[in-house]
Amino acid sequence: MSNITKGIPAELAAELANLANRIEAAVREDERKLVLIEKGIEADKRSKALLNVVFGTDEEQDQYIDNAMGVATGMHGEPLEPVKKSRKLCRKEQQLIVMLKRGFQAAPTLAGNLGVSKQYVYAMIHNLKRDGMNLEVRSVSGTAARYQKIYRLAKTG
Numbered sequence: 001m002s003n004i005t006k007g008i009p010a011e012l013a014a015e016l017a018n019l020a021n022r023i024e025a026a027v028r029e030d031e032r033k034l035v036l037i038e039k040g041i042e043a044d045k046r047s048k049a050l051l052n053v054v055f056g057t058d059e060e061q062d063q064y065i066d067n068a069m070g071v072a073t074g075m076h077g078e079p080l081e082p083v084k085k086s087r088k089l090c091r092k093e094q095q096l097i098v099m100l101k102r103g104f105q106a107a108p109t110l111a112g113n114l115g116v117s118k119q120y121v122y123a124m125i126h127n128l129k130r131d132g133m134n135l136e137v138r139s140v141s142g143t144a145a146r147y148q149k150i151y152r153l154a155k156t157g
Helices: 010-039 047-055 058-068 091-102 107-114 118-130
Strands: 135-139 149-153
């Protein structure tokens, strides 16, 4: 018997050890799920769960997308100008925004991760820009450059 469990009944010590093991297993399972979501393995099936992990509730998602779209707000978040109703983003556009939030990425990389063609990625980027989304575009130059342009969601705030 160790000094830690000295004076504690054996069944309580065993129950405490079992509870600690169950908590550790639950935490590891949550971490595994987050890794799977991050790698996009369950992206189609669980895109809503991915968005909730990244953005939180539906209201927080709408607020984030509004901020990314460049809606001017006052000190307390109230709109300074009348806001036109924006169109609903499709699932692939939502996933594209999540990926662009992580940092600069080339269109072929985005296409591969989303499971769509490069042309579709360029079309989504064009539509997001047209709708007012703040996207940063950086030209890549040099002899070792594989892509001409890389994209990311502009930093806000």
